[in-house]
Amino acid sequence: MSTNAGSAPSVAIAAEIMRSEMICREHTLIELRVAVLARPEPGQFLQVRCADNTSRPPRVVDWDTHELPTLTNGCLDDPGPLLRRPISIADHWRADDGDHLSIISRSVGPGTRWLEQTRVGDMLDVTGPLGSGFRVPDMPGAAVLIGGGVGIPPLLFLARHLSDAGWRDVTLILGATTRELLPVEIIGDVASDGVALPCVCLPGHADFGTILATDDGTLGFAGRVTDALEHLLERRGARAARPVVFACGPEAMLRRVAELTRAEQLDCELCIERVMGCGMGTCLSCVVRMRDESASPGWRWGLACTDGPVFDRDELIDM
Ligand SMILES: Cc1cc2nc3c(=O)[nH]c(=O)nc-3n(C[C@H](O)[C@H](O)[C@H](O)COP(=O)(O)OP(=O)(O)OC[C@H]3O[C@@H](n4cnc5c(N)ncnc54)[C@H](O)[C@@H]3O)c2cc1C
Ligand code: FES
Incomplete structure (x- = not known):
């Protein structure tokens, strides 16, 4: 197994927004450029400060009046979430002008809504790369990458990593509750019968087949990503190479992936959010x-x- 980069130094850095684009309902793809970053591993994440860096000037309180200062009239107005928000690295590449990263954020609350309204040229305060990434076997083999909802971004980065490392027998299963919430760019025919086609634009020109699934059947395979995984494992048959399974998504989904891979005695790594x-x-x-x-x-x-x-x-x- 290649080691993950959990021990690589993490830093708090200023990242310039190079691109910010709504890619589907509630999801924004943000490309960042930083001067230099420890090389991240797929599965690692950034902690993003989701508030303007300019803090308010301190309020001067006159203690001589012997009155307790009131904490009203807007002085407790939240200038933005205090805590940084964890967001997975969806891609990383090096260029002459520095390290480029992309993240995909789904707007669900104040932090991610703040991220959605940032613009090209704005600076973000990020810490990372954090956590430990997917442990990828040194020898290329077969792999299935399965992601649900905001669990999809780290698997896009993993697809680039596997492609660069010479993996060829790789299938992605990506799903959401409905078509409008699938944060991927579709570039080809999407099969509805659970067949993997190169229908999604993956980072680094990875050309792996992808099964798209929606719970409501509005695109691709009608059902959950775990139903599509079960179907795929049946289809591959006993003679095909045994894939290692990498998954990220809601915990109920991960539990089902664990159950299916355990039954098939497949190696499996789970990224929990x-x-x-x-x-x-x-x-x-x-x-x-x-x-x-x-x-x-x-x-x-x-x-x-x-x-x-x-x-x-x-x-x-x-x-
Ligand atoms: C390691 C990691 C990687 C992540 N990667 C991504 C990513 O690539 N893209 C993305 O859009 N989101 C990702 N998330 C989830 C993201 O961090 C939360 O959605 C975000 O913190 C919400 O902040 P907020 O201020 O917008 O909303 P909040 O007001 O903080 O939360 C809004 C709602 O979302 C729920 N929530 C908050 N955090 C999580 C979580 N981790 N899991 C499930 N529900 C949560 C809250 O309970 C609340 O109901 C990741 C989380 C983790 C731990
Ligand atoms: S998020 Fe604080 S200990 Fe894990």
């Missing part, structure tokens, strides 16, 4: 139960932000 306060191991908001035979209940608490967000399926007690 827990609610994260700090993203760097201090606030304990992202605890997960990790298998540990040396601990008395057979498990110990781990942190999704530093032990993960990518885990081997069997490391996680609840999968």
